Amino acid sequence: MQAGSALINRQPDRLIAQSEGGPLSVRQLIAFTAHVAGHLPEKQYVFNLYPNPVDYLLGFCATTAAGQCTLMPPNRLDTTLDAIRTDYPDSYVIGPEVSGDLDIRRYSKYAEESGLGSDPVPVIPDSQLCAIAFTSGSTGAPSPNLKSWKTLRDGSISNAAMLLNGIDGAVNVISMVPPQHMWGLETSVLLPLFAESAISHHTPFYPLDLKDALESTPMPRVLVSTPVHLAAMVRSGLEFAPVERVLCATAPLSSSLAEIVEKVFSTHLLEVFGCTETGILASRLTTCEEQWTLAEAFNLDTSGGEARIAAAHLPSDVRLQDAVIKTGDKRFRWLGRHEDLVNIAGKRGSLADLNRRLQSIPGVIDGVIFFPGEEHGRLAAMVVAPNLGTAEIRDALRHQVEPAFMPRPITKVERLPRSDTGKLAKQALLELFESMRQSTGAFS
Amino acid sequence: MSAQNEQEKELAQLIIDSLNLEDVNADDIDPEKPLFGEGLGLDSIDALELALAISQKYGVQLKSEDDHVKETFSTLRNLSAFVQANSVKSSI
Numbered sequence: 001m002q003a004g005s006a007l008i009n010r011q012p013d014r015l016i017a018q019s020e021g022g023p024l025s026v027r028q029l030i031a032f033t034a035h036v037a038g039h040l041p042e043k044q045y046v047f048n049l050y051p052n053p054v055d056y057l058l059g060f061c062a063t064t065a066a067g068q069c070t071l072m073p074p075n076r077l078d079t080t081l082d083a084i085r086t087d088y089p090d091s092y093v094i095g096p097e098v099s100g101d102l103d104i105r106r107y108s109k110y111a112e113e114s115g116l117g118s119d120p121v122p123v124i125p126d127s128q129l130c131a132i133a134f135t136s137g138s139t140g141a142p143s144p145n146l147k148s149w150k151t152l153r154d155g156s157i158s159n160a161a162m163l164l165n166g167i168d169g170a171v172n173v174i175s176m177v178p179p180q181h182m183w184g185l186e187t188s189v190l191l192p193l194f195a196e197s198a199i200s201h202h203t204p205f206y207p208l209d210l211k212d213a214l215e216s217t218p219m220p221r222v223l224v225s226t227p228v229h230l231a232a233m234v235r236s237g238l239e240f241a242p243v244e245r246v247l248c249a250t251a252p253l254s255s256s257l258a259e260i261v262e263k264v265f266s267t268h269l270l271e272v273f274g275c276t277e278t279g280i281l282a283s284r285l286t287t288c289e290e291q292w293t294l295a296e297a298f299n300l301d302t303s304g305g306e307a308r309i310a311a312a313h314l315p316s317d318v319r320l321q322d323a324v325i326k327t328g329d330k331r332f333r334w335l336g337r338h339e340d341l342v343n344i345a346g347k348r349g350s351l352a353d354l355n356r357r358l359q360s361i362p363g364v365i366d367g368v369i370f371f372p373g374e375e376h377g378r379l380a381a382m383v384v385a386p387n388l389g390t391a392e393i394r395d396a397l398r399h400q401v402e403p404a405f406m407p408r409p410i411t412k413v414e415r416l417p418r419s420d421t422g423k424l425a426k427q428a429l430l431e432l433f434e435s436m437r438q439s440t441g442a443f444s
Numbered sequence: 445m446s447a448q449n450e451q452e453k454e455l456a457q458l459i460i461d462s463l464n465l466e467d468v469n470a471d472d473i474d475p476e477k478p479l480f481g482e483g484l485g486l487d488s489i490d491a492l493e494l495a496l497a498i499s500q501k502y503g504v505q506l507k508s509e510d511d512h513v514k515e516t517f518s519t520l521r522n523l524s525a526f527v528q529a530n531s532v533k534s535s536i
Contacts, residue, residue: 205488205491205492205508206492206495206505206506206507206508207495207496207499207505208505208506208507209507209508212507228489228492229492232492232493232495232496235496236496236499236505238505376464378464390467391472394467402487403486403487403488403490404487404489406487408463408464408465408466408467409464409465409466409467410467411467437466
């Protein structure tokens, strides 16, 4: 008999979500899942486009119970969705913008009306392909990372031990990260399936949203966020209700920001390290430790000159896109990211891919997109295109580059400081960038 | 494009300053064109940054409803009208 396990490993009367309509128990979620799984189209793949984590959780449970695999595009650009759809034609969409039966929220009464709890918990085979998380590869084509039920389940059990370690009782999770992102999926959708936690329907974005969400959510509260969101929250100067723990991931967090966050939310901040290929890997208490501690389930091997991660629940070893130094059996120090990759607002992109797109715009003779440094915070572009305006270049890029990677400013130059071999030295590039900024400043 | 009024002009400059839109002129922002996606191509991180700048300058805190695609933020004109209607600081 094939190995498998329950979709939800919680007691039936426990709370699994705080939906807009009120608390949702495990029993209600199972009733909903049992009903909806039988009404879904007979397709192999599904795009779950609900921005709200509770809706996403409902959709994920129903489609997974139906044996389907959730496609997780790296962004919502039409061109990205179309590219994935071409490779996975046996797919359909559930979400708030699709009509009729495919907006699964119309079945919510099946969750409310259940009370007998007679539905069995769906059993998912270990080998079922449950999700494909796409990352932007260096070729520009979204590259697939396959997540079997075994990978998601064992990863989530590992995550629960790390993320909720030391917290007594059931927590209420409030997430500022979309569930389509691996960090969001692991914390707001998968965690409640295996750990004493309930995901809130609140999706706070502005500081005032978060203030209201915290005040309307019972203790103990856990906040899932990112450095850029946390920085905006503390800069607002608003007073926030305390949280039990802040979980932060997607980009490096400074210890000074971590300290301020701990003060503002009267909390401890756990910074989390991971990537789409491995899921959540390691964590540190940023205000008091510099080094990272790997979760029990993972092993790090740096002996071959590169960092490789192995775990029993991963289909194969993963080579990290980061430079790290192993300092102990489960400890490491993070040095930085490899050159070509940029990470902006939790999205990973390849400069090589962005540059190819820039250079293929008709009228662009030469051009480069680069990261001037943390202080600038964004990508910038310098372009040789005598017959194009910067607005035209921006328009041409917009259709193929997601907003987080749009270069700003786009500066027109006469030529790029290329060496004899055609290479662009970062230093020469930065010097030209600085001189252009100063000269444009003089006229404004 | 329709002309900016005084308040829209001031807000357009705040958008440019707070988001480092160095290659855009305040006058070029069409008050009736979308600020996000098409138009200026701003993203959600820009929305956060702009919300902070607006709260500092005008004392207005923005709040999203269920999704972040807000009527308020759709155009310079709508945003400016919202800020003026909710501003607690009198403009000098």
